[in-house]
Amino acid sequence: xxxxxxxxxxxxxxxxxSRVSGMFSRRGYNIDSLSxxxxxxxxxxxxxxxxxxxxxxxxxxxxQLNKLEDVVEIIELEDxxxxxxxxxxxxxxxxxxxxxxxxxMANVFRANIVDVSPDSxxxxxxxxxxxxxxxxxxxxxxxxxELVRTGLTGLTRGID
Numbered sequence: 001x002x003x004x005x006x007x008x009x010x011x012x013x014x015x016x017x018s019r020v021s022g023m024f025s026r027r028g029y030n031i032d033s034l035s036x037x038x039x040x041x042x043x044x045x046x047x048x049x050x051x052x053x054x055x056x057x058x059x060x061x062x063x064q065l066n067k068l069e070d071v072v073e074i075i076e077l078e079d080x081x082x083x084x085x086x087x088x089x090x091x092x093x094x095x096x097x098x099x100x101x102x103x104x105m106a107n108v109f110r111a112n113i114v115d116v117s118p119d120s121x122x123x124x125x126x127x128x129x130x131x132x133x134x135x136x137x138x139x140x141x142x143x144x145x146e147l148v149r150t151g152l153t154g155l156t157r158g159i160d
Contacts, residue, residue: 001052001053001054002052002053002054002055003051003052004050004058004076005049005076005077005082005084005152005154006047006051006061006075006076007047007075007155008020008071009071009072009073009074009075010044010070011044011045012038012042012043012045017047019070020047020049020068020071021034029051031050032052033048033086033151034048034049034151035150035152035153046153048084048151048152048153062076077154081156082155083154083155084129084154085126085128086127086128086132086149086150087149088124088136088148088149089122089123089124090122090123090125091115091123091144091145091146091147092120092123092139092142092143093119093120093142093144094119094120095119102121102139102142103121105135105139106123106125109127109134109135112124112125
């Protein structure tokens, strides 16, 4: 099974997200990651959608998205030709003895401590999927109380 990251330029109107996500649910396709935001032109929004499947399914997804009126452009964000990032917030249970070790690990990954309470730390980390996975795996010996991910977002490199 392959994963593709698609960057969709869509009309910035109510209901567009519903129509795009509805296409996936009607066809029985899963969305692995989704992020949406307005672009530099307020008439358009950019959707970054990560999907998995075999070649036939991935081609079908692109074909079905192209049929939607609200979709202006679809760009496949390929490794090396694009930059994709994700933001993750992680709340880790940490007593006084564990804090310095967790802070040291966060520093190695250029993560930020964004909240400190008597019994936990909240860490903000931004990066590609490999970096995020590696950091979460490193926290394996600690109790993760909560974790939230923004979903991938990305752009192609250079000027088109």
